[in-house]
Structures are given as structure tokens and as C-alpha cells.
Amino acid sequence: MLRMVLVILALCAAANGQPSEMVLGPDGRWTTLERPAPTGDAKVMADARALLAEGKFRQARRLLDDWIDKNELEESPYLAEAYLLRADAKTAYGREYRALYDYEKVINEYAATSEYVRAVERELEIGIRYLNGLRRHFLGLRLTNAEDVGEELLVRTAERMPRSRLGERAILELADYYYRARELKMAAMCYEIFVQLYPRSEHAPRARQQRIFARIGTFKGPNYDAAGLADARVLIEEYAKDDPIGARRANLTDALLAKLDESMAQQSLEKARFYLRRDDPVSARLTLWRLIQDHPRSIAKVEAEGLLKEKGWASQPPARTGVAP
Template sequence: MLRSTSTFLSTALLALVFAVSANAQGEKYELDALDRWQKVAAVDPASEEAQLLNARRALIDGEVSRAENLSNAFIDRFPLSRFRADALLILGDAKVAGGNEYEALFQYEEICRRYAGTSVFIPTLEREFDIATAYAKGLKKRFFGTFRIIDSSEDAQELLIRIQERIPGSELAERAGMELADFYFGRREMLMAAEAYSLFLENYPRSAQITKARLRLIYSYLAGFRGPEYDASGLLEARAKLRSMQALQPGLAQQIGATSVLVRIEESEAAKFLSTASWYLEVNDPISAEMSIRRLVQRHPKSIATLEALRIVPTVLPRLPESVLRETPDYRALRKQLLRVEWDDMPVMLSPDVVPAITPPTVTEGATP
């Protein structure tokens, strides 16, 4: 990644060097309105501009140390120069070319904080994005300039967030937002990934990657659910997003099997109610246990968890006060209808493993992964 960045820097600076290709003779050329090179002025070899161009030329020629020394000398000699931001960019680029991208970030950050109105501001953010992407993909920082053994994941996150804050709504900010979300997703930090994809959908509703963001958001919510004993808010969010997708992109929803995923979500939500009822029974709170069972059979009457709840409900009702019994559903009729057994009969116990696990929907060919 950093090698390609150095190649890009060389290509970008080549035009600047060509503009002063006759600098040895004290000439300066610029493009006119018709994209033709025109001689506009003579450059004094002792001027600030000429010294800066020498540093640029050294970087293009691959003389990294010389470019770093020249730009450093320029910054020290002309601390108030109008070309200071350009000198900082050259110095940072020289450090990147020398394999010291982390040190280059100090120059890039100074540009972003002090020279946001200059022409080098956007190129500097692009450099930071390249470094952040390399860090997000696993590149480690050097240990005191030697081996790359220091984790750089926090730096990647910080840089990608700063880019979005500094130029919100831009194409580069959009790329940074998706890179950050993918970073969390790749590390299986599903709560952070869900938040990042949700922000991406909110900030860039017309993005070409909107479909990918929607799918990844659903995956993140589903993968973040750890079982009926834990918080089920992610399931509710995933269900809402799937139903929204069925309305907005019915073809894609059909490709990923949204209907079957919704069924699995319903089963998992029902298992959550059953788990809650079991816990209340363990702590000797039959009233709350019956309330959980009541909600279960009312909201998910066709779920497997409802069958299991109807199996145990005869052991719960005798422990309830008369005032609560008057408000309960007709569990006798429900047992006979769904379990096909009489009230005093004990059906075969269902295995807790019969509740299907939630798995991310499979994307068929033609859908964005």
C-alpha cells in the first residue's frame, strides 16, 4: 500500500517538476487556459520557491534523504513562508517514501490543523487515508524505527474518523466511512460495525455502496446476538432493516432469503421470552414467569418456544393467585390445539436445541456482499 502511495506521489509531483524543467536556467512555466505550457517568469535560484522546487525534484529522483534534508532546512529557514505547508507536505512524503509513514503523520497533521485553507489540504488528507487504510489492513508501526511490531489499529480508526470530520459529505469522507465500517466488521466488532454502517447509510444515502452497507448492517445486527440469555435489541433492528429492504429492494431481499431470516429472528425472539420465564421460575417468581409466557403465546403463537412454554404451563398456574388466573389466556385450549394433549397429559419434552440458530443471510450472485 505504501509502495503504491509513493508511486502516486511521484506521478503527482512530476507535473510540478516539468513546470520548472528549465529551472537550471532560471525559467518558470505554467499551463494556460488552453493547457499549453507558457513561460511566465524567471525564478531566482536563491528564492523560497526555487529551494522548494529543489526539494520536490530530489523526491522525484528518489533522493529521499536529500529531499527530507532540503524540506527540513526550508522549514527552519523560512518559518513564516507562504510555502510552509508545501514544505511540510514534501517532508511528509519523503518520510513515507523512506518507510516512516507514522512520522510523516506529524507533518500531515500540522497541515490539517494549521493550513486547512491551502491547496495542499485535500492531498494531505488523501495521504492520511492511504496510511489509515494500510494500518486497517494490518500494517504495523515500527518499534523505534526498526521492526514493525506495534499495533496500529487505534491509529487507523482515529485517522478515518478525522477525515470524515474534516471534509464531511465528500467522496473521500465516504470512502473513509466505509473503510472504518469494514474495519470493524473484519475484526468481528459487530456493535461498532453496526453503528458505523448505520452512520454511513445516514450520511451517504446516495452512495454507490448503499446496498453493501444495508446488507452488512443486517449481518452485524444478527451476528451481535449471542443467545436468548442476552439483549435482543439487535434482532429487533435486524428485523426492521429486513422489512425495510423488502419494501425498498424486493429483488435483493428475495436473493438473500429475507423471509426465512425473519422466521429465524421470530424464533430467537420467542426463545428470549421463554428464557426469561425460566429465569423467573428459578427465582420463585411465578407471576412474572406467567406474564412472560403470556406475551410469548400472544406474540409468537406458531413458534417452537410457544410449544415448550405450553408444556410447562400446568406447573406454573397452581402457583398463581386467583386474581392473576382470571386474566390468563385459555391455556387448556391452546395446549389441546397446539400440543394435541389434554391438560393433565405430559407431552414429550422438547430439546432446547430445536430453536434454529440465527445465521447471516446468504447473498446469491448479483448481490453486493
């Protein structure tokens, strides 16, 4: 896909470099105005673009290698374009990792040129491909996992192009990658950053929804911390208030809140049982009463009341001060 995009861009560049254009004459007729063909360094760049457009990627790279070797120590205005075109040639024939060195050259040394944004965009595309499973070459085959490189490239894009379309896409793609990889804490954090930086983005509603699902997904069961569920409940209530229609479409409804409430209640019940096994009746009693007060509609509440009655604590609810160990 990226190879096709590069070819199309090269074709457009080649078309823009044709030595003629149409102009409107004083008689109201369009005439062809011949422009002088490029010469010198400009001709080398035009030839390289033409070779890329024709699919002759290695030939284009050799042409640019020779030119860069002769001019890399000079202050030629064509150096940024030469590095970018050479990187495009490498990418087009499957050596995108090597191309990153040239893209980085453009980004680090030619930030004031028009090639800067294009180089950042190329790195973003390569990073997305790596996160979607493309492997790096090793011994002539694509054997090496490159997801760590992909992560780094997307982070760099977000840092280099803040509050831009490229930065927006980088953060969202990174968040989606973490969600697919079940790195849910990282996913939730990236979705949160996205919503903070791009609250008016067309993707902001989905980012808010995915953040909720990621926080829910961090809950591993009643024997584990339920902080993710508590966060998710708050986020659902906020989202339902801001966008009730969107919340219903995403099934972020009272039914889901009830499930979260039940899971949190079960987690509190397991905590109380843990305190009982540890012979800590004070903490167990406090936890059970808090369960009843915080989750009055849960099934776990019935079990908590049974335990309180069994232990003879049913008629003496403790004050809501202090925190159980």
C-alpha cells in the same frame, strides 16, 4: 502502495513544473513557449518534487529540512507545500507516523491552501493502512500495533471533510474495520451514520446490509439480550420494502426473518425458565404467553404451551398490560 502513489503524484507535479508549454499561434501552428526556470523558493520546491519523483526520498527530506529551518518563522507562501512534500518524503521511505506531524501542521495552520485537502487525504490513506494491519516502527522494526491511531485518523477525516468523498470513505472504512474486528455495536453505529449522511452513495445499499448483519451478530444466544435481533428484523422489513431485489440478493428474505423469530422466541423461553428458577411464576407466565402471541410460528411456542399446561396456566392468558420484571 501508498509509496507508489506518492511517486506518481510527484512525477505529475514535476511534469507540471517544466519550464515550457505548447501554445497555438496565429498561423494555426503549435509552438513551444519557453518559460523562465523557477528560482529561489520555487526552485527548492521544484527540486524537492523532482527528487521525490526520482525516488530520492531522504535527499528530498534533507533539502526541505534546511529550507523549513530557514523559513518556518516567515510568512512564505511555500510553507504549506514544503511541509506536505516533507511529509510525503517521510511516508515514502516508511516513516509515515513521523509524517503525520507535518500533515497535521498543514491541516491546522494552512486550511485555506490547496495542500489542506491533500494532507487530509494522506492521513486517511495512512489510517486505512494501520487498520489493515500495518504496524508502527519501534527500535527499527514494525512492532507496535497502530490500529488506535488508524481509528483516530479516520474519525478526524470524517470530521474535517463532512459530506465529501473523503469523509464518505473514512466512515465506510471505519465501519468495515469494526465489522472485521467483531466490534459489532460500533460497526452497526458507523453503518447507520454512513446511511444517514450518504443515502445516495453507491455504497449505501451495502452499508444497510452490513448494518443488519452487525445487529444480528450482537446476539450471543438465548441466555442474552435479543434487542439486536429485534432491531435487525425491523431493518430487514424496511430494506425489503425499499429495495426488494437488493434484499433478495443479500438473502434478507422471509427465511432469515423466520430464523430471527425463532431465536427471539428461544430467548423468551429461556427468560421464562429463569423466572421459574427464581420462583417468580407471575413473570414466567406472562413471558410464556407473550412468546405464544408474538411468535406463533416458532418451535419455541410448542415448548411454551407445554410449560403452561404443565403449570396449569393454559386456560388463563394474562392481559397484555404491564411489563415482566
